[in-house]
């Protein structure tokens with residue numbers, strides 16, 4: 001097998017020569033971090049691009065999540081999705097909060113709002129839903145529950161860069177929303193993240209929290225953390241904004257090609273993107289059902305033999321990791337939909353530089369395996 005490996009994603013980067021002037025400026029003025037000029041410029045430009053008024057840049061999405069929970073002083077129990085990257089629940093543990101896992105909706109793969117109320121106890125203080133794969137959560141239903149029970153809502157919007165639902169940016173919902181600009185995301189600053197804030201006062205509080213809690217030179221008002229984005233990431237972010245629309249447009253073509261080429265393959269489901277008015281095509285999950293001759297893990301391994309490295313996002317469920325599996329809400333019988341989806345999912349490669357020929361090669365293999373007579377024995 002001599003072909004170049006294809007990974008689930010490949011970071012999008014601007015032309016290197018375009019970055020040099022930015023680096024020269026950093027070298028010239030020697031401001032590397034702590035709200036430097038590129039940080040402030042990028043913060044504003046990003047808010048404008050996303051159609052938001054207030055956001056605070058962070059060093060990564062995980063520290064942003066931890067800080068968002070701190071900012072709202074969330075304690076006790078928080079209802080969240082088991083079907084996500086482990087950072088979602090880890091941000092709760094880092095705040096001494098107990099996660100309470102609630103099952104997902106099979107269509108959106110997001111928290112199922114009809115199952116949230118049954119999980120609320122006197123200790124519940126908030127809901128931490130995830131816009132999984134960039135599919136918007138049912139924000140209206142979640143807001144109604146939160147209002148009825150006086151709960152805060154922090155959205156993990158790590159996958160939801162640029163996504164708009166029925167009322168504009170999906171990131172406007174909840175008390176706070178968190179973004180990730182990790183290398184593997186639709187929009188990257190190498191590492192990076194942000195908290196979307198409802199108003200200037202909240203942003204000011206969060207700006208302080210990400211800078212150790214400092215106000216001025218000698219006063220510390222909170223036990224803050226170091227969550228600041230540095231100048232290199234911010235400069236890169238400014239450049240990345242110039243290319244993001246073209247990148248998402250290319251992702252859209254790849255998404256459409258996969259759907260068309262896999263439509264007639266029995267046992268392979270391409271979940272429809274649900275509820276986006278504007279989509280970002282962040283991931284391309286497929287579900288491998290019992291009608292397909294090979295089990296999910298067998299396909300995953302066979303594709304790897306051909307240099308195609310899909311990923312089983314999100315298997316195992318967060319609730320199956322050692323620090324969570326003892327929780328009552330982590331039992332698989334409490335999470336039947338998430339458990340089944342996690343057993344069936346593979347995210348296929350999707351990124352702007354993936355060629356049409358590569359997509360055809362991947363779908364061709366999946367069509368070939370579909371010809372096999374029956375599920376192969378354990379392999």
Ligand code: T4K
Nearest residue numbers: 007009010011060061062084085087088158180182183184
């Ligand atoms: N909430 C949610 C819902 C999230 O999905 C995430 C992160 C977070 C919160 C936390 O945000 P951050 O703190 O990360 O900002 C990756 C990412 O590390 C992680 O950011 C992401 N979610 C998660 C879904 O995926 P891995 O362990 O799969 O990454 P890795 O290194 O195996 O990368 C996958 C493939 O991407 C590689 O096989 C090759 C390619 N790749 C990766 C990197 C890092 C590159 O080509 N270049 C690169 O630099 O977790």
